[in-house]
Amino acid sequence: RTPLERRGDLRAQEAANHIGSRRALELYSAGSSDHLNGLNNALLDYAEKRMRSLLSTLPDGEFSFSDCIETGDPDSPFVEIPVVIRLRGDSAEVDFTNAPAALPNSLNAVRAITVAAVFYVFQCLGENAVPANSGMLRPITISTKPGTLCDASYPSAVSAGNVETSQRLVDVLFGALAQACPDKVPAASGGSMNNILFGGTYPDKTSFVHYETLACGSGGGPSGKGADAIQIHMTNTLNTPVEAVERDFPVRIVRYALRDKASNDTPGIHPGGRGVCREYQFLQTTEVTIISERRAKQPYGLNGAPAGQLGRNWIKRNNNPPQLLGGKATLLLEANDCLIIETPCGGAYQPPE
Numbered sequence: 001r002t003p004l005e006r007r008g009d010l011r012a013q014e015a016a017n018h019i020g021s022r023r024a025l026e027l028y029s030a031g032s033s034d035h036l037n038g039l040n041n042a043l044l045d046y047a048e049k050r051m052r053s054l055l056s057t058l059p060d061g062e063f064s065f066s067d068c069i070e071t072g073d074p075d076s077p078f079v080e081i082p083v084v085i086r087l088r089g090d091s092a093e094v095d096f097t098n099a100p101a102a103l104p105n106s107l108n109a110v111r112a113i114t115v116a117a118v119f120y121v122f123q124c125l126g127e128n129a130v131p132a133n134s135g136m137l138r139p140i141t142i143s144t145k146p147g148t149l150c151d152a153s154y155p156s157a158v159s160a161g162n163v164e165t166s167q168r169l170v171d172v173l174f175g176a177l178a179q180a181c182p183d184k185v186p187a188a189s190g191g192s193m194n195n196i197l198f199g200g201t202y203p204d205k206t207s208f209v210h211y212e213t214l215a216c217g218s219g220g221g222p223s224g225k226g227a228d229a230i231q232i233h234m235t236n237t238l239n240t241p242v243e244a245v246e247r248d249f250p251v252r253i254v255r256y257a258l259r260d261k262a263s264n265d266t267p268g269i270h271p272g273g274r275g276v277c278r279e280y281q282f283l284q285t286t287e288v289t290i291i292s293e294r295r296a297k298q299p300y301g302l303n304g305a306p307a308g309q310l311g312r313n314w315i316k317r318n319n320n321p322p323q324l325l326g327g328k329a330t331l332l333l334e335a336n337d338c339l340i341i342e343t344p345c346g347g348a349y350q351p352p353e
Contacts, residue, residue, distance in 0.1 A: 001026035001199065001207040034344035037174050044135030051136040052090035054126050058180050062086050064316045067188075069107055069168050070296050072328035079103065081149065081168055085176045093141040094118050094173070099150040108152035109161035109169065111144050114151060117169035117234060118142050125177065125184060163213070164191045164233040171300070183222050187347035189232040190216025190275055192311060192327075195291040198251070200284060210249050212240040214341055217259075217273030218306060219299065220349035226273030228258055232346075248282040259342055260308070272299065272308045272346025280339045287332050294344040295327035305348035310339055314340040 002128035028036055066082040084095040102108045115137075123132050123142060130136050149165065152158050171188050178185040192218065199209035213235060218226035231237055242253040259275045282288075290313055298307035314322040315331065316338040325331075332341065 001209050002221040008092075012048060026099055029259070031286045037342060040061050043131060043136075047131040047133050047135030048138040049128060050130040051339050052121065054122075054130065055092055056090040059265075060087055060089065061180065062246040063176040063179045066169055067172045067175060067300065068297055069165055070293055071105065071107065072102060072149065072326060073105075077302075078108075078147065081165075081172050083169075083172045083176055085173070085180070087180060091139045091141070093123075093143065095143045096148075096150040097143050097145045099145065099148040102147055102149055102152045102156040106157035106160040108156040108158050109165045110158055111146075111164055114144055114150045114160075114169060115167050116117060117166055117173060120234065121170055121173040121177070125181070126239040132185070132228055138282050141306045150311065152159075154263055160291070163195055163234075164291060167191045167193065167293065168231045168320050169230075170279070175300065182352040185302070186221030186226065187219035187272060187302040187305060187349045188308065189218040189226065189272070189346045190311070190344035191215060191283055191299050192293035192344060193231075193235050193237065193291075194311065194341060195289075195342065196339075197289040197291075198249075198280075198282070198286050200250075200286040202284075208249055210245065210251075212245070213237045214274050214276055214278055214343050215239065216275040216294075216311070216343035217346035220270035220301075220305065221348040222270075222349065222351065225270050225344035226349075228274040230273065230274045234295050234319045252281040252283060253278065253339075254281050254338065256277040259345060268350065269305050270349040270351075272301075272348050273344035275309070275331065275345045277340065277342045279341075282333050282335065282337055282339070284335050285332065288339055290328060290339075292343075295344070299347040300342055301349065303350040303352050305350035308347040309345035311344035314342075316340065 014131045056341045063085045068078040068079045070117060071079055079100050082098045086093040123130055147153050171191055174185050194214035197211045198301045201207050215231050217228055217233050218230055240258055256278050261278055294311050298310055301307045313325040316322045
């Protein structure tokens with residue numbers, strides 16, 4: 001729909017690959033390929049060693065947890081994702097084989113997404129001590145069942161599995177690990193990328209389309225309160241500046257602010273971070289799609305601490321009172337209609353007794 005913009009993106013990727021391949025050849029030309037391959041293998045071996053050292057500090061046992069995603073289907077609004085983590089010495093097994101069957105919507109995750117979530121969570125446990133490469137996964141067995149929500153097969157739709165289900169996979173993994181090492185794991189963060197897509201056609205028949213994600217609150221953790229207004233866990237995205245949106249698209253950002261502070265000042269409890277409120281006013285007819293989570297079930301707190309505040313999505317037409325939407329929606333907005341997104345806040349953390 002926007003070929004000039006996409007052509008620029010593709011040429012930038014092409015240029016980056018060209019520079020990368022040229023510099024990789026320069027590395028090989030500086031010494032023998034055996035020497036460079038040996039360095040690569042040594043780094044993988046070191047990551048494995050560091051991960052095995054980390055796993056050996058955790059207690060042996062079997063740790064289970066489940067959390068749900070919100071399907072957007074009023075007849076079946078929630079689907080549970082269970083995980084079992086088995087820790088034995090310097091190895092671990094992460095078992096997602098009891099995941100539900102693939103859904104008829106796009107919330108399904110391919111196995112690569114599940115593996116990425118496991119990689120991320122265990123890398124977080126290692127902090128800066130474990131290099132982020134495939135060697136760190138050698139001591140970790142990941143079990144999935146093809147055709148399920150966590151190991152989707154063609155022709156299941158998977159776009160929202162990448163952006164939303166990946167977040168819940170992280171939540172269930174941390175929920176299980178919190179039982180093994182409660183002094184290392186934070187409460188649930190906002191748990192959604194809060195995907196906003198909008199597009200339309202200008203009077204001259206050219207098209208515009210935009211896709212952005214919104215920050216939320218991170219979970220409180222052992223070291224203190226959660227961060228406000230931050231992209232968390234599996235997002236791999238950053239803030240889109242108001243100036244850039246208003247320059248390139250027929251939209252005005254009426255409000256962009258932190259959500260109201262949650263009333264949680266209990267001594268000894270580390271509160272979750274605050275989400276954001278972003279209000280869009282569209283200047284012409286625009287189709288909007290929202291893909292978001294944690295609009296019906298709160299991000300969990302840990303060790304008896306409160307859960308995080310739910311996110312909410314609203315539309316406001318012709319200056320009428322706002323109308324509450326669900327977590328997933330596609331709708332057509334007219335000129336001067338507004339979309340209001342309030343992103344979830346993180347759960348709170350209470351140090352274990």
